[in-house]
Amino acid sequence: MITRRTALAAGLAAPFVARHRASAQSPTRNETLLLVQEYGPNSLDMQGIGASQPVNGVALNCYDRLLRFKPVPIPGGSGHAVRMGDLEGELAESWQVASDGMSCTFKLRDAKFHSGRSVTARDVKWSLDRAVSIGGFATTQMNAGSLEKPEQFVALDDKTFRVDFVRKDKMTMSNLAVTIPFVIDAELAQRNGGGDPWAKEWLKNNVAGSGAYRIESWKPGVETIYVRNDAWTSGKLPQLRRVIARDIASPSTRRALIERGDADISYGLPPKDFKDLIDAGKIKVVGVPIPNGVWSVYLNTAVGPFTDVRLRQAVAWVLPYEKILQASLFGRGLDMSGGPETPQVAWPQPYPYRTDPAKAKALVQAAAPNGVSTTLLFDAGNATVAEPMAVLIKEALAGIGITVEIGKVPGANFRGEISKKTNPMVLNRFAGWLDYPDYYLFWTLHGANSIFNIASYQNPELDKLIDTARFTDDKAIYERSVTGFVSLAEREVPMVPIAQPTHDVAMQRTISGYQFQPCREPDFRYLTKGTAS
Amino acid sequence: MLRTLLDRLATTLPALAGVVVVSFLLTRVLPGDTAAYFAGPAATPQAIAQIRSELGLDRPLPEQFARYVADLARGDLGRSLTTGQPVTADLGARLPASAELTLFGLALALLVAIPLGVAAALRQGSLVDHACRVVATAGVSLPVFFTGLLLVYAFYFVLGWAPAPLGRLDAFASPPPTRTGFFLLDSLIAGDLETFRASLAQIVLPGLTLAIFALAPIARITRAAMLAVLAADFMRTARAAGLSSRRVVVTYGLRNALLPVVTTLGMVFSFLLGANVLVEKVFAWPGVGSYAVEALIASDFAPVQGFVLAMALLYTVLNLGIDLAYGLIDPRVRAAA
Numbered sequence: 003m004i005t006r007r008t009a010l011a012a013g014l015a016a017p018f019v020a021r022h023r024a025s026a027q028s029p030t031r032n033e034t035l036l037l038v039q040e041y042g043p044n045s046l047d048m049q050g051i052g053a054s055q056p057v058n059g060v061a062l063n064c065y066d067r068l069l070r071f072k073p074v075p076i077p078g079g080s081g082h083a084v085r086m087g088d089l090e091g092e093l094a095e096s097w098q099v100a101s102d103g104m105s106c107t108f109k110l111r112d113a114k115f116h117s118g119r120s121v122t123a124r125d126v127k128w129s130l131d132r133a134v135s136i137g138g139f140a141t142t143q144m145n146a147g148s149l150e151k152p153e154q155f156v157a158l159d160d161k162t163f164r165v166d167f168v169r170k171d172k173m174t175m176s177n178l179a180v181t182i183p184f185v186i187d188a189e190l191a192q193r194n195g196g197g198d199p200w201a202k203e204w205l206k207n208n209v210a211g212s213g214a215y216r217i218e219s220w221k222p223g224v225e226t227i228y229v230r231n232d233a234w235t236s237g238k239l240p241q242l243r244r245v246i247a248r249d250i251a252s253p254s255t256r257r258a259l260i261e262r263g264d265a266d267i268s269y270g271l272p273p274k275d276f277k278d279l280i281d282a283g284k285i286k287v288v289g290v291p292i293p294n295g296v297w298s299v300y301l302n303t304a305v306g307p308f309t310d311v312r313l314r315q316a317v318a319w320v321l322p323y324e325k326i327l328q329a330s331l332f333g334r335g336l337d338m339s340g341g342p343e344t345p346q347v348a349w350p351q352p353y354p355y356r357t358d359p360a361k362a363k364a365l366v367q368a369a370a371p372n373g374v375s376t377t378l379l380f381d382a383g384n385a386t387v388a389e390p391m392a393v394l395i396k397e398a399l400a401g402i403g404i405t406v407e408i409g410k411v412p413g414a415n416f417r418g419e420i421s422k423k424t425n426p427m428v429l430n431r432f433a434g435w436l437d438y439p440d441y442y443l444f445w446t447l448h449g450a451n452s453i454f455n456i457a458s459y460q461n462p463e464l465d466k467l468i469d470t471a472r473f474t475d476d477k478a479i480y481e482r483s484v485t486g487f488v489s490l491a492e493r494e495v496p497m498v499p500i501a502q503p504t505h506d507v508a509m510q511r512t513i514s515g516y517q518f519q520p521c522r523e524p525d526f527r528y529l530t531k532g533t534a535s
Numbered sequence: 536m537l538r539t540l541l542d543r544l545a546t547t548l549p550a551l552a553g554v555v556v557v558s559f560l561l562t563r564v565l566p567g568d569t570a571a572y573f574a575g576p577a578a579t580p581q582a583i584a585q586i587r588s589e590l591g592l593d594r595p596l597p598e599q600f601a602r603y604v605a606d607l608a609r610g611d612l613g614r615s616l617t618t619g620q621p622v623t624a625d626l627g628a629r630l631p632a633s634a635e636l637t638l639f640g641l642a643l644a645l646l647v648a649i650p651l652g653v654a655a656a657l658r659q660g661s662l663v664d665h666a667c668r669v670v671a672t673a674g675v676s677l678p679v680f681f682t683g684l685l686l687v688y689a690f691y692f693v694l695g696w697a698p699a700p701l702g703r704l705d706a707f708a709s710p711p712p713t714r715t716g717f718f719l720l721d722s723l724i725a726g727d728l729e730t731f732r733a734s735l736a737q738i739v740l741p742g743l744t745l746a747i748f749a750l751a752p753i754a755r756i757t758r759a760a761m762l763a764v765l766a767a768d769f770m771r772t773a774r775a776a777g778l779s780s781r782r783v784v785v786t787y788g789l790r791n792a793l794l795p796v797v798t799t800l801g802m803v804f805s806f807l808l809g810a811n812v813l814v815e816k817v818f819a820w821p822g823v824g825s826y827a828v829e830a831l832i833a834s835d836f837a838p839v840q841g842f843v844l845a846m847a848l849l850y851t852v853l854n855l856g857i858d859l860a861y862g863l864i865d866p867r868v869r870a871a872a
Contacts, residue, residue, distance in 0.1 A: 036706050041829075044619040051586055052616050137585045206619055222618035222625070223829075224702065224821045246706045250819040251829075254684055255700050258692050264699035383832075413832055417571035421580070453571075453580070 032531060033243040035513075037524060038256045039269040042226050042249040046217065047205040048181050051138035058181045059247075059523035063228060065184035065211035066236045068094045068108055068126065068163070069175065073517055073528065080288045081516030082528070086176050086437045092236045093121060093185055093212070103170055103475070108163045113236050115187040115212045123157035128188035130155045130165075132200050140182050146436065147177025170475055173436050180435050181521045186210050214240050214527045223249055228526060241515075241530040260285055260508050266531065267509040269524065272386045276506040277332040286511050289504040290518045291336055294442050295433030296350040297387075299378075299395065299498045300456035306426035307376055308457075312369040313404075314495045318355040320362035322398045327501050330390035334506060338499035345488035347481045349439030350502045353492050363402045373403035380409075380429040381416040388429055391500070395429070423451075423458040430456060431503065435520040439484050440471035446497055457496035464490050543858060547851045551844075555607065558843040559600055562836040569616065569834045590616075603840075612844070613837030617829055622841035625826060630845065631716025632703055633815070633822035637807045639719075639738050640745025641800070648750045649796070652757025653789060656765060667754055674751035680813035683744040687817060690740060698736045702819040708733045741818040745811055749803050756799045760792035767791070793864050801857040805850045 044054045048061035070092040071084035091097065095111040113121040131152040134144045144150070148171035156164040167174060177183070187210035194208070195201030209217050214237065215228040228245040248265075250256050257275045259265035261284070271279075279285045301308035301317060308314050323339035341352030366373070378395060380388040389410065396406040406427070411419050419425060432454050434442050445454045449465045464487050471483035491497065505522055517528040570587035587593050591602065606613060612622035655667035690697040703718055704710055711721040711730050718734035764770065765788060773783045812824035823842060830838035 031707070034707070038701075044615075044617055051589060052619075054617070138582050142582055221628070221821075222620050223629075223826065225706070248701055248706055248819065250701070251816040251825060252819070255687065255817055255819060258687060259699055259701070262692060262695070262699065264701070413572060415568070415834075418568040421568075421571060421583075 033241075035242050035245045035266050035526065035529060035531060036264070037245060037247045037267045037269065038250045038259050038265040039247060040249070040251060040253070040256070042222065042224075042247060043220070044222060045206045046209050046220065047202070048184065049133050049136050049140040050202055050206055051136070051140075053139070055521075056523060058519075058521035060209070060217070060226075061181040061184050062213075062519060062521065062523055063215040063245075063526050064209045064213040064217060065186070066093045066113065066121075066213050067179055067181075067184050068092060069097070069179040070237075071176075071179050071519070076288070076290060076518070080286065081290075081514075081518065083290050083293075083518040084520060087172070089175060089179055092179075093126070103167075105164055105166045106175070107158070108165070110161045110163060111236065113212050114233055115190070115210065116216050116231060117187055117190050117210065119187060119189060120160075121185060121187075121212050122160045123163040124160075125188040126163045126185050127152075127155045127157040128192075129186045130183055132186070133183050136200055136202070143180065143182045143435070144177070146441070147171060147173040147175075149174065149177060149183070169473060171473060172475070173438065173441065173472075176436055181519075181523075185212065187212070212236065215245065218244075225249060237527060240527045242526055245526050247524075257508075260510070263510060266513055267507060267524065267529075269507055271506070271508060273330075273332040273334040273503075273506070276334055276504075276508065279508050284511075285508050286513070287506055287508050288516045288518075289334060289506045291502050292433050292505045292522070293437040293520065294349060294435075295431060295505075296338065296442075296502050297331075297335075297391065297429070297431045297500045298446075299500065300428045300430060300446075301496055301498065302423070302426045302428075302457055303494075303496045304458040304460070305424055307370065307374040307404075308426055310369045311494060312365045313374065314498075315355075316362040316365035316369070316402060317399065317404070318353065318495045318498045319358050319365065320398050320402050321355075321498060321500060322357055322394050323500060324357070326391050326394050329394060330387050331501055331503060334504040335501040336504075338501055345485050345492065347439070347484045349442050349484075349488070350499055351488070353495075353499060355492075355495075355498070357398075359398075359401055366402045366404065370403070373405065375405040375407070376426045377407045377409050378427045378429060379411055379416075379419055379425050381413055382410045383413040383416070384431065385410060387431075387503070392429055417453070420456045421453050423456070425456075428456045430454075433522075437520070439488065440468050443468050443487055443491065444472065447491060459494070459496035461490070461494070464494075539862075540855070540859070543855050547855075551847060551851065554844060554847040555604070556600075558840045559603055562839050563596060563599075565834065569836065572833055612841035615830060615838040616835045617833050617838070618826075622837045625838065626823060626841055626845050627716075629821055629823045629826050632820060633808055633811065633824060635717040635719065636738060636741055636814070636820055636822060637745065637804060637811065639742040640807065640811075641749055641804055643742055643746035644749035644753055644803075645800075647746070648753035649757050649789075651750075652754040653761055653784065655754070655758045656761030657784065659762070664758075667758060671751040671755050674747050674749075677747065678813070679744055679748050679811065680817055682747050683741065683814050683817035686740045686744055697740050698733075700740065700818045701737075702821055703734060703737055704730070705733055705737070737818075741814050741820055744814050744817075745807055749807060752799055752803055753796065757792065757796050760795045761788060764788050764792045790864065794861060797857055797860055797864065801853050805846070805853055808846070808849065 041056065043057040043060050045057050046060050047053060048057045069089045072088045072090045073082035074085045074088060076083050093110055093113055094108040097106055097108045099106045110121060110123060115121060133140045134149055134151060148168050150168055154166045154168065156166065158164055190210045191201040191205055194204040214231055214234045216231050218227040218229045220226050226247045230240055230243045253271050253275065256268045257271055260268040276287050280287045299317065301314045303309055323337050327333060327335055327337050338350060338352050340356040341354050343354050345351060378392055380392055392408045396408055399406050420428060432446055434445060445452050447455060447459045447464060448468050449460045467483045467487040471480050474480050507516060512531055513529060515528040515530045517525040519525050570583050570590060570592055591599060615622050615625055618625055651667050655664040658664060687700050691700060698705060708730060711718060711725045711727055714721050714724050719731060722731035722734060770783065770788060773787050812828050815822040815825040827839055827842035
């Protein structure tokens with residue numbers, strides 16, 4: 003029982019305990035990384051339905067794919083990011099696209115699963131079949147790169163594997179390097195599947211991969227411990243032998259841990275904390291502008307006041323871009339206003355609008371002389387950034403006769419709200435894994451009307467340009483289509499880009515080798531721990 | 536005694552049935568679409584529909600309820616989508632963590648609050664009495680997350696006395712073999728003093744945070760109850776009979792004042808257990824409170840229902856225990872029942 007004595011001892015012992023433990027751990031800590039994050043994985047199977055964002059990290063570190071993104075140095079030299087189409091082999095030793103461009107043949111390297119079995123082309127086929135058949139996000143993501151049905155995947159012999167293309171799609175190869183098409187030990191999974199051909203339940207709780215790390219222990223909601231797979235041959239053996247990922251819900255606590263030096267690396271702090279850490283200069287912060295990620299205001303083009311293009315343009319002319327960047331993102335992002343009249347072949351890129359209330363007022367006067375009232379929704383899960391943004395938008399719009407009521411919607415309801423497509427004004431951040439302008443606009447503005455086409459925008463002319471850009475292999479046509487649809491989107495502004503946020507990670511100066519991945523989860527394979535750099 | 540126990544148990548059954556129905560309905564009435572949430576980014580309407588049917592959310596409500604009750608009868612509380620684990624396993628792992636923290640905090644609070652309350656009642660209007668009032672007011676008016684962050688800032692961040700607020704144990708220590716689920720007890724049972732010290736060091740700050748909060752109601756009630764007892768005839772008699780003042784206050788005074796204190800204690804305990812969400816968040820304590828709130832935000836029904844049910848059960852058992860304790864403290868209650 004807890005007695006007065008233990009309680010008193012607690013108070014008295016606390017200082018000694020803390021100091022004593024710190025000195026006892028030092029030898030093993032050099033090869034161990036302590037990572038703190040907001041929440042951990044809810045499954046170990048990224049292909050499974052309902053897998054949460056951190057499960058990408060499990061897929062990345064514990065499984066291999068055929069291909070991976072080649073590390074591309076971040077300007078400034080504090081780590082590496084990726085570039086679309088710049089790929090290297092992971093399980094594939096080499097690969098060759100057929101001369102007609104309609105298939106690709108992969109030669110597998112000698113790799114072993116954690117179980118000791120050799121990785122064969124049959125395992126690759128089973129895993130990719132699973133990804134396109136299992137449904138949910140995995141299948142959606144596979145389809146995004148024109149990987150649609152099991153017949154596309156052919157195991158020619160033990161070490162040779164072929165993917166047949168349903169159409170020429172520049173995203174197919176890059177899509178083989180994202181975290182979804184990872185290779186599973188098919189025999190082990192099927193043996194433990196208990197009647198389920200895709201072993202969903204078993205793979206949720208077990209890793210059957212060939213990746214650089216194995217899971218030593220997984221306590222959902224508490225911690226995940228990774229240990230290095232010393233037999234990994236699909237890349238350079240990682241330096242870190244053990245990684246402890248603790249789930250620490252409170253950002254203040256995560257910041258205190260990194261500042262005190264108890265945690266090695268901290269994910270997901272509010273932008274203000276990252277700015278403070280950079281200013282203080284004790285902790286290293288590596289920031290990468292999220293490829294294909296933008297905070298935007300979506301203006302509903304199907305119902306409500308913003309069906310009138312003049313009002314949409316008025317919003318684009320009045321948003322306080324610079325103020326938002328400073329007050330809500332604390333400078334951790336890129337301004338999306340004041341761009342050139344003729345767009346570049348890039349996404350995201352600054353629109354030609356800038357804060358010009360007079361111009362905006364004139365447009366509102368012409369379209370709705372009595373002013374309009376509307377609502378602005380955002381996801382409460384993003385409140386740290388979105389709330390100040392929404393308040394600034396409300397303030398700016400009030401000046402031109404648009405009265406805004408702010409609606410803060412809890413995460414689970416937010417998806418429901420945006421899928422209704424009846425909200426006149428929504429603030430959201432969308433980021434696509436595959437960094438192509440046509441990919442982004444396919445999700446957000448195409449007439450296929452995905453859930454992220456929050457503006458419910460329908461324009462056959464835009465659809466045609468996007469579709470052309472997606473499937474052409476002619477560079478000139480591609481560039482013409484991209485500038486075409488971007489300038490159309492700029493004119494019509496169903497979506498007003500505000501800022502491209504930075505993905506920041508805080509780490510001790512002793513940590514180097516940071517590798518940014520499109521899934522934005524930590525890649526332990528490249529990280530090293532040593533003396534201060 | 537046994538009769539009383541059975542009677543009490545029988546009356547709790549309808550209450551529990553009510554909790555089952557209400558918790559089921561409430562989670563269904565709440566806005567929010569579980570399927571859309573778990574379909575994740577870039578989900579197509581087909582993908583969402585597929586998840587909905589997989590979770591059985593496309594069935595009519597009565598059918599969902601029948602399934603829920605049938606599962607419940609088998610002791611199956613469903614599966615959490617946020618952790619991917621069965622709710623019974625999650626609660627089993629997290630309830631001891633919450634209970635240990637709450638009991639620890641409550642014990643700390645009792646150690647301070649009861650003497651403080653007694654002293655305040657004995658010397659009404661004195662400095663101690665004023666101190667009691669100030670402490671009580673401060674305790675309830677400081678939000679727990681604030682006290683928690685303040686303690687972390689002072690004792691961990693600035694002074695470096697407390698260990699990193701990383702939950703129940705340092706990241707590099709391993710938990711003791713599970714017997715009770717209470718790390719403090721388990722480590723002692725295993726004779727592992729190192730782990731005992733480590734878990735004690737971790738629990739001090741969150742325990743203190745809770746204690747500061749729980750202090751107020753206990754100290755106030757102790758003071759009020761003591762005042763009432765001190766004015767009673769038997770106290771005058773005891774003093775007149777020449778008993779030592781210690782004997783008068785502790786044996787005759789405090790024992791008679793304990794009844795309302797124990798009642799408050801039961802309420803404070805069950806309240807703290809569910810409501811220490813914020814303390815759990817600040818100290819990364821893997822307890823049930825933060826578990827339930829995370830689930831609620833994600834519209835994850837099963838853990839919320841499981842949590843409500845577990846709390847209702849706990850509350851019932853606790854009330855029963857307190858009722859029985861009344862009899863031990865004051866034989867008159869037993870006679871009346």
